[in-house]
Amino acid sequence: MTSFRTLLAGAGLATTLMASTALAQSGDPIKVGVLHSLSGTMAISETTLKDVMLMLVEEQNKKGGVLGRPLEAVVVDPASDWPLFAEKARELIEGEEVDVVFGAWTSVSRKSVLPVFEELNSILFYPVQYEGEESQRNVFYTGAAPNQQAIPAVDYLMEQEGVERWVLAGTDYVYPRTTNKILEAYLMDKGVAAEDIMINYTPFSHSDWQTIVSDIKTFGSAGKKTAVVSTINGDANVPFYKELGNQGIAATDIPVVAFSVGEEELAGLDTAPLVGHLAAWNYFMSVDTPENDAFINTWLDFIGDEDRVTNDPMEAHYIGFNMWVQAVEKAGTTDADAVIDSIIGVQVPNLTGGMSEMLPNHHITKPVLVGEIQDDGQFSVVWETDGLVPGDAWSDFLPESANLIADWTDPINCGNWNTVTESCGGVTN
Amino acid sequence: MTRLRRWLAVTLLLLFPISAAAQTPVDGDFAALVGALPDASFAEVEALVGRIAATNDDRAIDVLEALAEGDLHTLDSNAAVVIVRDVGGDDHAFDALTGESYGEIPRRGSSAIRVNNSLRRAVAAAVGTLTLRHPDPARRLEAAQAAFDAPDPAQADALAAALDAEQDAAVRQALSEAVARAVLQDDAATVPDRRAAIDVIAARRDGVALGVLTPLVQSPDTEIAEAAGAAVERIERARQMWNMAQNVWFGLSLGSVLLLAAIGLAITFGVMGVINMAHGELVMLGAYTTFFVQNIIRTSFPGLFDWSLLIAAPLAFLVAGAVGVAIERGCVRFLYGRPLETLLATWGVSLILQQTVRSIFGPNNREVGNPSWMSGAFEIGQMTITYNRLWILVFALAVFAVLLIVMRRTPIGLQMRAVTQNRAMAANMGIRTGWVDAMTFGLGAGIAGLAGVALSQIDNVSPNLGQSYIVDSFMVVVFGGAGNLWGTLAGAFSIGIANKFLEPYAGAVLAKIVVLVAIILFIQKRPRGLFAVKGRAVDA
Numbered sequence: 001m002t003s004f005r006t007l008l009a010g011a012g013l014a015t016t017l018m019a020s021t022a023l024a025q026s027g028d029p030i031k032v033g034v035l036h037s038l039s040g041t042m043a044i045s046e047t048t049l050k051d052v053m054l055m056l057v058e059e060q061n062k063k064g065g066v067l068g069r070p071l072e073a074v075v076v077d078p079a080s081d082w083p084l085f086a087e088k089a090r091e092l093i094e095g096e097e098v099d100v101v102f103g104a105w106t107s108v109s110r111k112s113v114l115p116v117f118e119e120l121n122s123i124l125f126y127p128v129q130y131e132g133e134e135s136q137r138n139v140f141y142t143g144a145a146p147n148q149q150a151i152p153a154v155d156y157l158m159e160q161e162g163v164e165r166w167v168l169a170g171t172d173y174v175y176p177r178t179t180n181k182i183l184e185a186y187l188m189d190k191g192v193a194a195e196d197i198m199i200n201y202t203p204f205s206h207s208d209w210q211t212i213v214s215d216i217k218t219f220g221s222a223g224k225k226t227a228v229v230s231t232i233n234g235d236a237n238v239p240f241y242k243e244l245g246n247q248g249i250a251a252t253d254i255p256v257v258a259f260s261v262g263e264e265e266l267a268g269l270d271t272a273p274l275v276g277h278l279a280a281w282n283y284f285m286s287v288d289t290p291e292n293d294a295f296i297n298t299w300l301d302f303i304g305d306e307d308r309v310t311n312d313p314m315e316a317h318y319i320g321f322n323m324w325v326q327a328v329e330k331a332g333t334t335d336a337d338a339v340i341d342s343i344i345g346v347q348v349p350n351l352t353g354g355m356s357e358m359l360p361n362h363h364i365t366k367p368v369l370v371g372e373i374q375d376d377g378q379f380s381v382v383w384e385t386d387g388l389v390p391g392d393a394w395s396d397f398l399p400e401s402a403n404l405i406a407d408w409t410d411p412i413n414c415g416n417w418n419t420v421t422e423s424c425g426g427v428t429n
Numbered sequence: 430m431t432r433l434r435r436w437l438a439v440t441l442l443l444l445f446p447i448s449a450a451a452q453t454p455v456d457g458d459f460a461a462l463v464g465a466l467p468d469a470s471f472a473e474v475e476a477l478v479g480r481i482a483a484t485n486d487d488r489a490i491d492v493l494e495a496l497a498e499g500d501l502h503t504l505d506s507n508a509a510v511v512i513v514r515d516v517g518g519d520d521h522a523f524d525a526l527t528g529e530s531y532g533e534i535p536r537r538g539s540s541a542i543r544v545n546n547s548l549r550r551a552v553a554a555a556v557g558t559l560t561l562r563h564p565d566p567a568r569r570l571e572a573a574q575a576a577f578d579a580p581d582p583a584q585a586d587a588l589a590a591a592l593d594a595e596q597d598a599a600v601r602q603a604l605s606e607a608v609a610r611a612v613l614q615d616d617a618a619t620v621p622d623r624r625a626a627i628d629v630i631a632a633r634r635d636g637v638a639l640g641v642l643t644p645l646v647q648s649p650d651t652e653i654a655e656a657a658g659a660a661v662e663r664i665e666r667a668r669q670m671w672n673m674a675q676n677v678w679f680g681l682s683l684g685s686v687l688l689l690a691a692i693g694l695a696i697t698f699g700v701m702g703v704i705n706m707a708h709g710e711l712v713m714l715g716a717y718t719t720f721f722v723q724n725i726i727r728t729s730f731p732g733l734f735d736w737s738l739l740i741a742a743p744l745a746f747l748v749a750g751a752v753g754v755a756i757e758r759g760c761v762r763f764l765y766g767r768p769l770e771t772l773l774a775t776w777g778v779s780l781i782l783q784q785t786v787r788s789i790f791g792p793n794n795r796e797v798g799n800p801s802w803m804s805g806a807f808e809i810g811q812m813t814i815t816y817n818r819l820w821i822l823v824f825a826l827a828v829f830a831v832l833l834i835v836m837r838r839t840p841i842g843l844q845m846r847a848v849t850q851n852r853a854m855a856a857n858m859g860i861r862t863g864w865v866d867a868m869t870f871g872l873g874a875g876i877a878g879l880a881g882v883a884l885s886q887i888d889n890v891s892p893n894l895g896q897s898y899i900v901d902s903f904m905v906v907v908f909g910g911a912g913n914l915w916g917t918l919a920g921a922f923s924i925g926i927a928n929k930f931l932e933p934y935a936g937a938v939l940a941k942i943v944v945l946v947a948i949i950l951f952i953q954k955r956p957r958g959l960f961a962v963k964g965r966a967v968d969a
Contacts, residue, residue, distance in 0.1 A: 039784060041893050043792040161546060172938050202937040205897045207888045208686070210679045211932045214813065218668075221636035223644035235897075238794060238889045246806055246815040252550050252578075268794020268889060273804075275499075276546045372545060374499060382471070382545040 029072035030065070030334055032057055033092035035103025035113070035124075040080025041205070045234060045313075046105050048264060049127060050075055052314045053102050055302040056321045066328050074098055082112045089113040093122045099334035100125070100324055102317055107131060107174045114139065121336050125324065127316035129259060129281075131178035135393040135406030135415035137340065141363045142320035143313060144282050145391040146182050150229070152368040153257050153280035154183060156383050157227045158190065161255060165196045165226040167216050172201040176231035179259070183229060185397040196224065206236045209243040217247065220254045228256040237261050238268055241277075251276025251372070263309035266377045274373045282366040283315040283351055284379040292351040309377070315351050322348040323358050344409055354388050361406035361415075363391025459486040460526050463510050466496070466542055467503045474542070475551045482555035490559050492525050497552040502539035504531065513539065554579035561591045566600055573603035580607070582615035605629055610641060624656050631660035635811050639664055671811035676929050682818040684925025685825035686887070688918060689880035690898040691905035692829060695917040696873030697753075699906050700849050703761055703870070704772045707779035708902060709895025710786075711874045714752060715745035715881020716890045717786060720795045735800040738882060745878035752782075753874020757867050765866075779895070787892040797885040821883045828879055833914055835872070845869045849912075908948050910958030919959055924948070 034053045036046035057073045065071055074096045078085040085104065092098045093116070100123045104110045110126055117124050117138040129144040157163040168183060170176025180199055187197060198219050200212060220226035232240055237260070244256065250273075257278040263285050266274075285296065295318065299310055327343035328334050343358050350356040350366065357365045365388035371379030394404035394416070406415045414424035462481045466474060478496070481489050495501040495512040502513050504522060511522035511531060522531040522539065544552075557575030560568045569591075576588055585608060592604040609626035612618045618626075627645070630638050638660075645657035690712060697705045722741040726733050733740070756778055764771045799817060806815040836842040847855040848865045856862050881894070888894060909920025924944060931940035955961070 038792075039787065041896075043787065044794065044891055044893070047792045200936065203941060205893070206937060207897060208679075208683050210682060210815075210818070211676075211929060212937065214675065214679075215933065217636060217813075221640040221643075223640045223642070235794075235889050235891065235893065239887055242799075242817075242887060243815070246804065246817060247813050248806055252546050252553070255546055264793065268796050268891070270796060270798050276549060380499070380541070380543055382543065 027067075027069040029070045030067070030328075031096055031098040032071055032073050033089075033096065033098035033101035033103070034073055034075045035078060035085065035088055035092060035101050036075075036105065037080040037109075038075075038077040041235070042080040042105050042109075045264065046080075048311070049102075049105070049313055049317060051303060052299070052317050053321070055299060056318065058302070059298065060321075060325060066325055067332065067334075078103075078109065082106075082108045085109040085112045086116050089116040089124075090120070093117075093120045098122070099336070100339075102127070102320065104128070105313075110139075123324070123336050123339060125317070125320035127313045127320060129312070131175045132182075132393055132395055133178060133398075133401055135361050135363070135408070137362075137408055137415060138336070139362060140320060140323070140343070140358065141391065141393075142316040142323075144366060144368075145363055145393060146179055146395055147392040148282060148366050148368055148389050149259055149280050150179050150183055151186060151397075152385055152389070153259070153278070153370055154186065154229065156280075156370045157229075157255070157257060157278075160383065161227065162225050163227040163255075164192070164224040165219065165222060166192065167198045167200065167219055167226065167228040168231075169200045169202070169212065169216075169228055170231035171204055171206070171233040171236060173204070173233070176201065176233070179231050180229075182395045182397050185399075189397065202232070202236065204233065204236065206232075207239045209240045213240075213243045213247050213249065216254065217249060220249075226254050228254060230256050230258040231260060232258070233260050234265070237265055241269060241274055244277075245273030251278075257370070262311035262313075263378065264311045266373065267309060269377070271373050271377050272375045275375050277373050278370055278382075279373070279379060280368060280370050281312040281379075282368060283312045284369055284371045284381060285310045286371070286374075286378045286380060287352050287369070289351065289353040291349055291353065295351055319348055319350050319356050319364065323356075323364075327358075340408070356388065359390055360409045361391070361393045362408055363393055363406075365390045459484045459488065463492055463525055466501070466510060467508070471543075471545055471548060474544075475548055478548070478551045478555050482559055485559070488526065488528075490556055493552050493556050493559075495525070496542060497544060497549045497556075499541050499544060501525065501542045502534075503542065504534070504539050506538065510542075511539065513541075550579060554581070558584065558587070561587065562594070566597045569595070569597065569600045570603055573600055573607050576607040577603065577610055580610040580614045582611050582617075585611040585615060606633065613641065613645065620650060620652055623650075623653055627653070627656045627660055631664065634664050634667055635808075636668075639668075668811055672933075674810075675812045676933070677926060678812060678814060680926030680929035681922060682822055682925070683929055684922035685818075685822040686884065687901055687905050687925055688829065688921035689821070689825045689883050690877075691902040691909075691917055691921055692825075692832065692914075693873040693875070693877035693880060694902045695906050695909070695911075695914055696832075696876065697870055698903070699911040699913070699917065700845065701866070701869055701873075702768075702849070702911075703765075704768055704775065705756075705761075705870075705873075706772060706776040706899065707756060707782060707895075708873075708877055709897075709899035710779045710782035711749045711753060711877035711895070712881040712884060712898055713786065713890075713892065713895040714749045714782070715878030716797070716885040716888075716894055717790060717795070717881070718745040718748045718878065719882045719885045720790075720797050720890050723797055734798070735802060737798075738800060738803075738886075742879055742882050745882045746875040747878075749878025749881065750871040750875030753877075754867050754871040756874070757870035761870065762863065762866060779899075783892045783895070790892075792892060795890040797890050799886055803886055817886050821886065824879075824883050828876060829914070829918055832872075832876065836914065841865075841868060845872075904945070904948060907952065908958055910960040913958075913960040916958055916960035923959075 034050050036050040037043050038047055038050060054073050057071045061070050074092060076088045076092060078088045089101065092101055102125045104113060104126050105128050107130055114136055122138060124139045125142055126139055127142050129149050132145040166187060168180045170180055184197060216228060255278055257280060259280060261279050262281060296310055300306055300308060323343055323346050326346045326348060327339045331338040331342040344360050345358065347355045347357045352367050354367055367388050368385045369381050370383040371381050374380050393406040394401040396402050403418050403420045405417050405419055407417060417424055462477055466477055469477060478493060481493060491512065500513045502511050504511055510525040512525050513520050513522055519533045522534045553575045557572040560572040563569050576584060588604060588608045588611060592601060592608060595601045595604055606629060609629035612622055612626040630641050642657045642661050646654055646661060648654040694708050697703050719741040722744060723737045726737050760774050760778060761771060764774060803817040803820055806813050844860050844865045847860060848862050852862055905920045905924060906917055908924065909916030928940050928944050931943055935943060
């Protein structure tokens with residue numbers, strides 16, 4: 001059955017490959033692998049990232065490629081099938097001999113490809129906000145770590161909205177579970193009582209939200225300002241928000257702040273009943289900067305559809321790609337070891353008007369924005385951090401990782417350095 | 430040097446309040462207050478909202494409501510504060526002060542004055558104070574509710590005065606609750622007043638009342654604390670009763686969704702015995718038909734939007750039915766009697782259908798709107814019943830009833846049953862069995878399409894829509910007893926209700942697992958499900 005899927009994907013692949021341009025630069029092309037699902041459950045989110053990578057490669061080629069050589073995108077389809085991610089990664093690195101891979105979305109798919117990148121010593125740029133508690137030498141995390149999304153969002157609700165009671169609702173897998181563990185520890189730390197925190201998990205693609213929404217309503221009727229922190233993933237969001245709207249939970253009563261809902265997810269929804277619900281990201285399409293305007297225009301031209309939107313993981317790829325280009329130019333080669341060394345400290349402009357920097361822990365600095373949903377499906381920024389927040393690989397709020405740091409420069413050169421025992425290998429991944 | 434500095438400091442101190450006052454608009458000056466909105470921070474806007482309301486200016490309500498809606502903009506061209514209204518599908522700007530029209534504005538020609546949730550609350554409260562005496566009772570009711578949501582002891586007298594003058598019963602009720610809540614917020618209120626207020630609030634007997642009363646249980650005044658405690662306990666007890674009813678309703682509603690998803694399968698799998706893995710994709714096709722119909726209606730006949738589902742339903746039946754017939758004629762009919770191959774072939778068909786839809790419509794969710802009669806909810810006691818779920822239940826039962834009539838009372842139904850019970854005999858009697866097979870499969874597929882129309886109202890319309898229902902559908906049909914429509918009905922509702930009663934205790938994930946395990950055990954005991962078809966038909 002898998003081979004059948006691959007066959008189908010192959011048909012789509014052939015067309016996309018033809019689309020990638022090869023201009024008349026000298027030398028062999030540098031191959032850039034794109035590892036995003038184009039079929040299956042995650043296609044809904046990942047297809048856009050494949051398109052944005054093709055666009056970035058095309059734009060770079062217009063500027064003359066890298067090191068005077070043209071870039072060539074190699075697209076494969078791991079079909080939302082986690083073990084297939086590892087196979088496809090191997091195919092890209094060994095078969096196609098790509099120099100760098102941009103890809104993966106869910107944490108399981110990332111965990112599934114980690115050993116491959118380590119073994120074959122290649123480079124992966126991972127563009128999605130994730131649960132942290134990881135830093136691998138061959139991986140660069142351009143999405144948000146929990147301290148760049150979840151914690152500031154909770155701070156906003158606590159300080160600006162006076163929220164005292166919390167519902168942590170998530171899909172039942174590693175990202176929500178770890179994020180909620182960190183948030184629970186953080187809230188307790190801030191003096192929130194255990195009975196003021198309700199934690200709820202639902203299966204993937206959950207569609208019947210009646211009981212949970214009614215529970216949230218009940219939980220919210222204890223006389224304290226209540227908010228929902230949602231790590232509900234992908235598909236399940238649409239029925240969740242529909243049920244919220246229908247049961248009449250307005251953002252002014254019980255605001256929902258989401259970490260996985262962006263412009264792309266809202267595209268399938270009538271947002272009028274959702275105005276005022278929140279999302280925390282490092283980028284919104286509505287951000288008014290010249291860089292963002294240029295990016296949006298390039299994107300709309302590339303995709304040829306005026307109604308398409310941009311979102312946070314797309315910006316992450318934009319930053320990651322530009323960082324990689326700069327690191328390669330700096331190192332003068334695409335060799336993985338050289339790039340891994342040269343990329344630390346590289347600064348590139350992000351789309352919100354700042355300069356993001358690659359840190360020694362392979363995470364980047366980003367601003368944190370809290371936006372409210374508008375009736376046109378966009379977000380309006382209501383709050384942002386003063387400056388850029390450096391990504392923290394290991395959460396300070398979990399006892400098992402409080403003493404851990406990641407630093408891939410000498411003399412530490414370790415993804416899980418224990419600052420107390422001063423040794424590498426605090427937690428095994 | 431020090432002297433100079435001190436002198437400077439003093440002058441600055443003297444100057445500062447003057448310059449600040451020069452910038453701050455004077456109370457009562459409506460134009461100046463509105464003019465100050467664009468450059469103010471959220472906190473400053475919040476203060477301005479109160480002062481704009483206090484001017485009692487006729488234009489205040491319009492300006493404030495536009496602000497809350499995000500329709501109050503400043504024009505980039507001349508920095509005028511304008512209200513943006515939709516005129517025939519285009520954005521037109523009207524001056525906030527004079528009402529003068531600036532005509533249509535370009536997409537990036539203006540910037541909205543930003544609002545957040547706490548501002549929206551402030552506006553609702555401010556507009557509430559302005560509309561307490563509005564001639565329209567609906568507006569007065571809204572005002573009273575706004576006052577309830579933002580209790581302010583300073584407003585208690587104004588509310589009480591409005592209550593005295595009020596004639597409309599519903600508004601009186603809302604006003605008296607608003608007064609009571611304002612009294613409870615007032616630390617200076619006397620104990621008897623507060624006790625009376627507690628009784629008024631407690632009479633609501635709902636979650637909102639709980640929200641108001643629960644904090645009072647901690648009140649330092651023992652009499653108040655006791656009264657509030659007793660009221661809270663009463664409401665909680667009533668709520669437990671209502672919770673049972675609510676769970677039954679949730680269960681029925683989940684059951685109706687399962688029934689809709691499974692009923693088509695009850696024909697193709699239950700009656701014909703074809704393991705149709707593409708069933709979910711037929712549901713998806715129905716949902717996409719709805720999307721397609723709504724799209725045409727939105728662009729060409731916006732007035733018909735509320736009818737979109739009724740128009741989409743027969744089309745979805747035809748589209749899914751036609752695809753079903755094509756699947757049967759093109760693939761399944763060669764594989765009768767080879768269940769494993771049928772399973773694999775239909776699974777392949779399901780992937781092809783998914784990827785086709787993905788190529789045509791893209792991998793993203795498509796927006797299917799709710800017609801107005803399917804939005805919102807109403808309350809019975811402490812139970813919330815949403816309209817979309819209610820109509821889906823009605824629709825599911827209607828589809829079931831029609832299907833039952835078709836199977837029992839029409840010639841085609843008779844032929845279907847004849848062919849599935851004894852193909853050879855039916856053929857001998859002159860029935861075109863091949864044609865009946867195609868029609869039966871088409872009927873099952875068409876009903877799956879109808880399910881898609883309903884599911885588009887509560888779930889994602891994406892190429893993955895079908896996948897999430899296929900397992901549940903098989904579960905319902907197997908549990909209910911293959912070949913028996915009543916079994917499917919009973920199976921769907923019992924699974925739905927069992928799931929919803931378990932969910933509050935076990936959580937959504939565990940509830941699903943428990944139900945699945947229970948069904949497996951049940952099937953061990955009764956392999957033919959709840960209502961087994963008697964006789965030889967099943968083995969045929």
